[in-house]
Amino acid sequence: MERCLVPPRANWQARVEAEGMLWHTANGVPYWHEGAAYRFTEAEIEHLHEATQACHDMALSAVGAIIEGGELAQYGYGAEAISLIERSWQTRERDIYGRIDLAYDGVHPPKMLEYNADTPTSLLEGAVVQWTWLTDTAGSDATNQYNDIHRALVDRMHTLKAERDAGLLGVRQRGAPLHVACVFPHDEDTGTVAYIESVAREAGLEVCFVPMDQIGFSEVEGGTFLDQNDGPIRLLFKLYPWDWLLADDYGAPLTQAVLKNSIRLFEPAWKMLLANKLLMARMWEMYPDSPYLLETRVSDAAFRTNGRAFVCKPALGREGQNVSVFAPDGGNATARTDGHYADNDFVYQAFADLFRDPASGSYALIGSWVINGEAVGMGIRESDHLITDDRSRFVPHLFR
Secondary structure, X not given: OEEEEOOOOOOHHHHHHHOOOOXXXXXXXXXXXXXXXXXXXXXXXXXXXXXXHHHHHHHXXXXXXXXXXXXXXXXXXXXXXXXXXXXXXXXXXXXXXXXXXXXXOOOOOOEEEEEEOOOOOOHHHHHHHHHHHHHHHOOOXXXXXXXXXXXXXXXXXXXXXXXXXXXXXXXXXXXXXXXXXXXXXXXXXXXXXXXXXXXXXXXXXXXXXXXXXXXXXXXXXXXXXXXXXXXXXXXXEEOOOHHHHHHOOOHHHHXXXXXXXXXXXXXXXXXXXXXXXXXXXXXXXXXXXXXXXXXXXXXXXXXXXXXXXXXXXXXXXXXXXXXXXXXXOOOOEEEEOOOOOOOOOEEEEEOOOOEEOOOOOOEEEEEEEEEOOEEEEEEEEEEOOOOOOOOOEEEOEEEO
16 A cells, blocks of 8 residues: 555546536645545455455444344434334345445554444545546556446446335335435535436436425325425435434424335435444444454543553544544543534544555545445545544545
């Protein structure tokens, strides 16, 4: 694994905008960064693939143990969320996608940091933009990219269409279009759902975009959610967290609509638990000998007692907010971010070194994608500081 300097394409801004990526630059600083690339060996890519699949499988086992053991209340869920999670798991509602973040240096085993399983972003840049970069710039030593993301998404949407057409998603969903929703306007979120929309259309699904704040509700048929044109929403892909949905005014009606099979959401409700970082503590408890897991606990006592470096992060935090890194001496945090999640439950995780390029000082984080339960590709975000947040850059990769 190494970071290489490469010349940017002369027209890269127009190139990525043509692919739907309008958020390539923020405040004059490129988020999509093609002045560098990360290069791997095939063996390293295979290691990342194996680690991702293993972490996903362990995460599902932990989810099953929590749900089947009746432990959801211990993870902060109220009655409505519990009913939704249990039902979606017991009826085996299939998910679409997720992103596991890994610390990897090319030498030691990859270490799972968290699972972005409910509303993962960096999808368009991972699936499309970096692939086009490779095809435009690949030289003799750039043979491939770990990136089967687009094909896997199209396949998943083909399956979704077949399930809908066969009535397997519920009688009210037969023939219904797929609505896609996010907060609007928001360039990154809108671009992500626009990409999902294009993938769904490629698979033959009819698709309608609806801004989150324009979703309405009618008491007809015992409760029906409506789009901006008063059309019923039966299948909804939402780039909007489940915990936010349930906290909204329509949280209770949504729960009833889901339980009555009036609406089907993607991602399914059981993904709430995968996205909860408290799950990492249960995974560690179940698989303490896994080479891919970091010791994770609900208290920092063990780390402070034994003098080990650790990271404190909110259970439902996003974009690297409210994260603190503590050195082995257990004193004040050596790195810290502010944010909106200070009132969360927190988890405490053994510190893992990210890859750091000696020339630039950049830290690199692997975002490894899982689609329909299979590891299919990755993207890399890099930062000038230890905590990866919304100021991090997306950098393409290749392997030889």
